[in-house]
Amino acid sequence: MLPALTELIRRRRSIKPVDMDSGREVDRALLVELIENATWAPNHGLTEPWKFHVFQGANRADLVAIMQQTYRETTPTAEFREDKLKKMGENPLLANVVIACVMERNGGTKIPEIEEIEALACAIQNLQLSATAAGLGCYWSSPPLLEAAPFREWLGLRSEDRCMGLIYLGWPKASLNWPRSVRQPVENRIVWHGCIARPM
Numbered sequence: 001m002l003p004a005l006t007e008l009i010r011r012r013r014s015i016k017p018v019d020m021d022s023g024r025e026v027d028r029a030l031l032v033e034l035i036e037n038a039t040w041a042p043n044h045g046l047t048e049p050w051k052f053h054v055f056q057g058a059n060r061a062d063l064v065a066i067m068q069q070t071y072r073e074t075t076p077t078a079e080f081r082e083d084k085l086k087k088m089g090e091n092p093l094l095a096n097v098v099i100a101c102v103m104e105r106n107g108g109t110k111i112p113e114i115e116e117i118e119a120l121a122c123a124i125q126n127l128q129l130s131a132t133a134a135g136l137g138c139y140w141s142s143p144p145l146l147e148a149a150p151f152r153e154w155l156g157l158r159s160e161d162r163c164m165g166l167i168y169l170g171w172p173k174a175s176l177n178w179p180r181s182v183r184q185p186v187e188n189r190i191v192w193h194g195c196i197a198r199p200m
């Protein structure tokens with residue numbers, strides 16, 4: 001009934017930076033359009049609880065430096081992994097763009113924090129669907145270091161703000177076979193109340 005939208009939603013996949021063409025620029029006007037689409041997400045009280053920090057070009061190296069510094073300084077020795085540190089150094093440079101998505105509490109405490117987080121999640125999905133429609137690959141990454149003090153301070157977050165994820169964006173390599181995914185049959189996830197379940 002909604003073929004174009006259904007196709008887009010189901011085509012979106014997490015595309016890892018290693019499968020992106022880092023040298024192929026994502027145009028500034030396209031980035032603005034993606035982020036503007038993100039801001040059309042529903043949000044309670046129109047607080048628009050978001051800020052998008054865009055890293056492209058040489059700035060990606062600054063992001064790498066603070067991520068690795070934060071990981072080194074805040075990871076307990078028993079959990080520290082050299083391979084994770086290495087990947088942190090590579091991923092932002094393999095993608096053409098990285099967007100740090102911040103839940104920014106603009107409405108005081110009137111709106112519960114969970115609702116501001118939910119609104120940002122809706123915005124991020126708008127961004128990902130828009131990127132997919134443009135032919136870009138994207139991937140939502142949420143390493144624990146986003147919550148750690150050195151990273152938060154570097155990004156200039158206030159105590160009430162939270163960085164909810166890094167969105168890696170880039171044109172997929174020509175050689176990429178677009179990944180497939182699966183979901184449970186939807187009937188397993190629906191409880192019909194007060195209506196007769198019909199075979200789909």
Ligand SMILES: Cc1cc2nc3c(=O)[nH]c(=O)nc-3n(C[C@H](O)[C@H](O)[C@H](O)COP(=O)(O)O)c2cc1C
Nearest residue numbers: 012013014015139140141142143164165179180181
């Ligand atoms: C809130 C959130 C955080 C995520 N964080 C990570 C992450 O840190 N690392 C990762 O590999 N994928 C992360 N993902 C992506 C999921 O792993 C991915 O969506 C899932 O594997 C399904 O694949 P698909 O996106 O291709 O449908 C995250 C997704 C969400 C919604």
